[in-house]
Amino acid sequence: MFDQSLIEGLVSQNNYYRDQKEVRELRNKAIRMSHKHHFENNAFYRKFCKAKGITEEVSPKDFHDLLVPDGVFKSYELENPEKEPLKFKKWVDGIASIKTDFIPKKTNSLEEMLEEYDRNGMFLGYSSGTSGKLTFLPRDGFTRSMIVRSYVEAVDATVKINKGKDHFVLGIPGKTFLQVGFNGRTTAEDLSPGNIFFAMKELKSDIVRIRMRGPRSPKEYAMNELIKRMMPGMENNAVSGLAGELLKRKNERVIFMAPPFLIVNTARYVLDNGLDAKLSQDSILASTGGFKGRKVTSRDDMNRLIKEAFGVDENRYIDLYGMTESNSIMVECMEGNNKHIPPWMEVVLFDDHMEPIEPKGKVTGYYGFLEASSRSFPGFIMTGDKITVDYDGCSACDKKTPVVSGIGRAPLTEGRGCAGVLSKTVGGA
Numbered sequence: 006m007f008d009q010s011l012i013e014g015l016v017s018q019n020n021y022y023r024d025q026k027e028v029r030e031l032r033n034k035a036i037r038m039s040h041k042h043h044f045e046n047n048a049f050y051r052k053f054c055k056a057k058g059i060t061e062e063v064s065p066k067d068f069h070d071l072l073v074p075d076g077v078f079k080s081y082e083l084e085n086p087e088k089e090p091l092k093f094k095k096w097v098d099g100i101a102s103i104k105t106d107f108i109p110k111k112t113n114s115l116e117e118m119l120e121e122y123d124r125n126g127m128f129l130g131y132s133s134g135t136s137g138k139l140t141f142l143p144r145d146g147f148t149r150s151m152i153v154r155s156y157v158e159a160v161d162a163t164v165k166i167n168k169g170k171d172h173f174v175l176g177i178p179g180k181t182f183l184q185v186g187f188n189g190r191t192t193a194e195d196l197s198p199g200n201i202f203f204a205m206k207e208l209k210s211d212i213v214r215i216r217m218r219g220p221r222s223p224k225e226y227a228m229n230e231l232i233k234r235m236m237p238g239m240e241n242n243a244v245s246g247l248a249g250e251l252l253k254r255k256n257e258r259v260i261f262m263a264p265p266f267l268i269v270n271t272a273r274y275v276l277d278n279g280l281d282a283k284l285s286q287d288s289i290l291a292s293t294g295g296f297k298g299r300k301v302t303s304r305d306d307m308n309r310l311i312k313e314a315f316g317v318d319e320n321r322y323i324d325l326y327g328m329t330e331s332n333s334i335m336v337e338c339m340e341g342n343n344k345h346i347p348p349w350m351e352v353v354l355f356d357d358h359m360e361p362i363e364p365k366g367k368v369t370g371y372y373g374f375l376e377a378s379s380r381s382f383p384g385f386i387m388t389g390d391k392i393t394v395d396y397d398g399c400s401a402c403d404k405k406t407p408v409v410s411g412i413g414r415a416p417l418t419e420g421r422g423c424a425g426v427l428s429k430t431v432g433g434a
Contacts (some may be wrong), residue, residue: 007042009147011035012349012378016154018162020348021404028348033065035377036351036385040071043383047102049077050383069353069361072373072387075330079140084221087111087118097122097129101143103381115210119182127381130184131210132329137218139210140329142184145381148332149191155333155378156192159347162404163323163336164289167258172200174250176243176263176271179203182210184329185294189262202250204243204267240270247271251282251315258285261315265292265324266299269307272314283316290317293325293334295412326412330386332378335409341401343408351375352394352407364407369393371415391415 015035020028043050044061050073054060057070077100086093090109098104107125112118122129128149131139144152160166173193177186179201186208193201212232220226248271251259261268261284268290275282290311296302302310308319323337326344335344346352354362354370362370372392376384393411398404 007147007380008035008038009380011038012151013154015349016151016158016347016378017349018158021162021345021406023348023405025348025405032349032351032377035349036065036068036375037063039377039379039384042380043102047100047383049099050102068351068375068385069355069373071375071383071385072353073383073385074387075140075328075389078142078330078382079138081141085115087113087115090118093118097127097141097143101127101381102383103127103143103145115214116182119210123182128187129182130187130329131182131213132184133213133217137214139214139217142330143381144379148379148381151378151380152188152332153191153195155347155349156188157195159334159336159345160192160196162345163338166196166260168196169198170200171197172202172254172257172259173197174202174247174254174259174261176204176247176261176267178205178208180206181208183208183213188327188334193260202246204247204263205239243267244270244274248274248278248280248282251275251284252280254284255282256285257288259288260291261288262291262293264294265296265302265307268292269302269310272310275314276310282314286317286321288315288317288321290315290322291325292322293327326409328386328388328390330384330388331374332376332384338399338402338404341399343395343399343401343410345399345404345406345408346394348406349376349378354392354394364394364396366397367393367395367410369411389415 012035015031040063041061044054053073059067059070081093081096083089083093088111090111094109105125105127109118109121119129126145128144129141130144131141133139175189175193177189179190215225215229216232220229244267247267251261308322311317311322312319320339323339325334325336327334333347333350335346337344351374353373354368355373356362356370362368369391372390373387378384391413392409394407395410396407398406399408
């Protein structure tokens with residue numbers, strides 16, 4: 006049985022400040038429970054574990070062996086899943102621990118196929134890498150709710166939101182199956198429903214796929230040419246729309262979140278056009294996803310642009326780190342700009358020989374994590390990132406969790422992420 010109350014007790018901002026030995030015991034209990042659930046209900050995961058000699062009962066010494074390669078979630082062998090819906094559903098059911106009881110219909114649109122899954126209780130959020138093949142994560146209602154809870158608890162541990170009052174300005178689509186869009190929208194709706202501005206109304210999956218992998222049919226070639234002609238206007242409209250909304254909110258408290266390239270371009274638009282978009286000093290700017298496909302702007306230059314354009318001090322600008330496969334987000338503290346690992350996540354780093362590194366001091370390794378809050382798929386993931394973790398934590402704030410101080414991609418691993426999708430789809434990078 007999947008113990009939802011155990012997960013809800015673990016995913017709490019209070020656990021950033023508790024004795025971490027006690028939190029670790031709670032986290033270990035949740036991971037063992039989640040593993041047993043997936044072992045019993047997920048044929049792929051059970052076979053994966055048995056191949057390593059792992060049974061339904063595990064201990065912390067086994068945790069590093071539970072990590073599933075992230076490539077599993079794009080292992081379907083179909084160019085257009087919507088045209089072979091039964092085969093694709095068989096694949097989805099094979100990687101999911103919660104099955105959906107419906108017979109999918111053949112469509113000519115990826116967006117329509119994803120909408121059908123959503124209507125039947127399974128949200129297939131996606132992202133993409135440089136290969137262009139979409140990664141799909143099957144999330145049932147509870148798993149989706151834990152994204153919102155995880156994000157809200159992590160944000161609340163960093164800065165107090167005036168719930169129902171703060172105005173969110175988001176550089177993401179209002180309607181999309183792109184995972185970062187879903188995460189940002191649902192979190193903002195939970196925190197301040199009705200007070201949200203989106204940089205773009207909608208981003209359809211068929212457009213994303215064409216832009217990321219390239220066209221594969223006469224229809225897609227025609228669509229791609231049309232999209233390429235429209236893209237400069239799409240990014241310009243997004244930037245001018247964000248600037249206009251911030252101008253309208255002059256001197257007000259605003260939560261402005263976007264991929265960093267959109268924050269930079271919006272700030273430059275404000276300055277180049279001589280606009281006075283100075284916000285309240287207690288406003289918050291947050292970026293996520295990095296500069297994938299774009300020229301990188303340094304943190305110092307970001308701070309300067311944000312101060313000049315929006316009047317917000319550098320300690321009110323925070324960067325976030327998350328993954329499509331994860332229900333959680335690592336949020337920088339305002340005191341030290343350190344990305345804190347949520348206490349409900351177990352991070353495992355590996356050396357060049359893929360042996361686990363002792364979680365002690367400041368170490369760099371290939372990044373894996375265990376997250377017990379995913380009910381519909383095993384949230385035990387081996388990623389393609391290489392990160393540096395300081396297990397001694399942050400000396401600038403009161404949180405007691407380890408921090409991430411460096412993020413990169415493993416050699417020969419494709420670049421990927423939702424910010425990269427937005428960069429290439431909206432801006433044509």
